[in-house]
Amino acid sequence: MDPTQFDRRQLLAGGGAVFFCTLAGHRLSLDQPADVAKLAAGVPVPPRVAKPDGAAEAGAVTAGAGKKANTRQYWIRAEQVKWDIVPSGRDQMMNSRVRGRTRFPAYAYRPYSANFGSPLGPATIPGPLIEAEVGEQVVVHFQNHVDVPTTIHPHGIFYAEEMDGTYKGRFTDPGGFVQKNRTFTYVWEAREDSVGTWLYHDHGPMDPLPVFKGMFGPLIVRDPGAPSPPDKEFFLIMHSFSPVATQLNQQFACVNGRAYAGNTPTLRARVGQRVAFHVIALDDDFHTFHLHGHRWVDTSGFGTEGNPGTGKALDTKTLGPGESFTFEFVEDNPGRWFYHCHVFSHLHMGMNGWYIVR
Ligand SMILES: [Cu+2]
Structure with missing residues (x-):
């Protein structure tokens, strides 16, 4: 068979859409809107989650009881919010207007005071x-107020199986399927090998x-023996908002929920300050984080036996989905700088922002 003909037929069969994932028996593509609440209705409640009332929430709370470790507690609720990806309506990098709708019904985590x-x-x-220090226990009370079951799944920190916050089909623990208006308490431990910058995210059905x-x-898990935290710390998450989830008609490449300089975080520092960037990637792409006017020494792997790190100076570093890294420098170069993803299509779909040094 003529391979070009085959490709063409395949493309036509899929309506030009690129397969992304299968959810509740439906094939989804990134560029075609999906109704997550409707899809959720087709997912059965796993047997361990469907236990008698209250059972799903018990157990968890006692998991860390009797421990001597210092405890850090968080109360976090998942809520539905109208989120504007480009609140200014403008792209300051290209000095142009951003066309089309940019607001959509988002899901977001919200911090609360005790109880x-x-x-x-x-x-x-x-x-x-x-945030935690080595030796601390992290207790996260999670309440779900969005229409579909969700969770919190952490990276890097230590957790026992039932604190994984992950949907596993019929093997799912209660923490992996927190239904609307339910609460689950996750208990994690910051151990020595957890030091570093990580992420957490939904990993539900x-x-x-x-x-x-x-x-x-x-x-972030900090080493209490390390030097004091830097003067400036920036946490940047590189990700995208695709039509499959936003129901908007275009894709946005984002940093911290926003697209285009002037909407993404504008970072500020002064000459002489110790500055740390914590960079995380989380979507279906690789990203190359690039900072103008600065270099840092690649210390990834330093301190690990058999992996001394490269010790090379960098100004760009690649991150795959779910990866994170941190770099630090003493600020010595005043100016209005860009930080951005160096994948050009991402850069021009909004993955850029200002770093202003005085
Ligand atoms: Cu990118």
């Missing part, structure tokens, strides 16, 4: 920073649509 007393801020994309609607955030 969900009152919100500590708005629901944001990414969600609140979860509708994975990855809630992530593509905004359910992710940064997590």
Whole structure:
């Protein structure tokens, strides 16, 4: 068979759409809107989750009881919010207007005071920073207020199987399928090998649509013996908003829930300050984080036996889905700088922002 003919036929059969994932028996593509609530209706409640009332929430709370470790507690609720990806309506890099609709019904994590007393801020994309020091226990009370079952699944920190926050079909633990208006308490441990910058995100039965609607955030485990934190710390998550999740008619390449300089975070520092960038990638692409006017020494792998790191100077680093890295430098170069993804299509779909040094 003529291979060009085959490709053409395949393309036509799929309507030009590129396969993304199968969810509740439906094949989804990134560029075609999906209704996540409708899809969720087709997912059966796993047997361990469907236990008698209250059983799904018990157990978890006692998992860390009796431990001597210091505990850090978080109250985080998943909420539905109208989210504007380009609130200014403009792209400051190209000095142009961004056409089309940019607001969509998002899912986002929102921090609360103890026992969900009152919100500590708005629901944001990414969600609140979860922070711990080695030796601490992290207790995250998670309440789900979105229409579909969701979870919190952490990277890097230690957790027992039932604290994984992951849907596993009929083997799912209660923490992997938190239904609307239910609460689940995750208990994790910051151990020595957890030091670093990580992320957390939904890993429930509708994975990855809630992530593509905004359910992710940064997590950092600090070494209490390390030098004091830098003067400036920036947490940047590189991701995208695709029509499959936003129901908008175009794709946006984002940093922290926004697209295009002037909407993405504008970072500020002064000469002489110690500056740290924590960079995370989370969508279906690789990203090359690039910072203008600066270099840093690649220390990834330093301190690990058999992997001394390269020690090379970098100004660009590639991240795959779910990866993260941190770099630090002492600021010595004033100016108005760009940070951006160096994949050009991402850069021009909005994955860029300002770094301003005085
Ligand atoms: Cu990119």
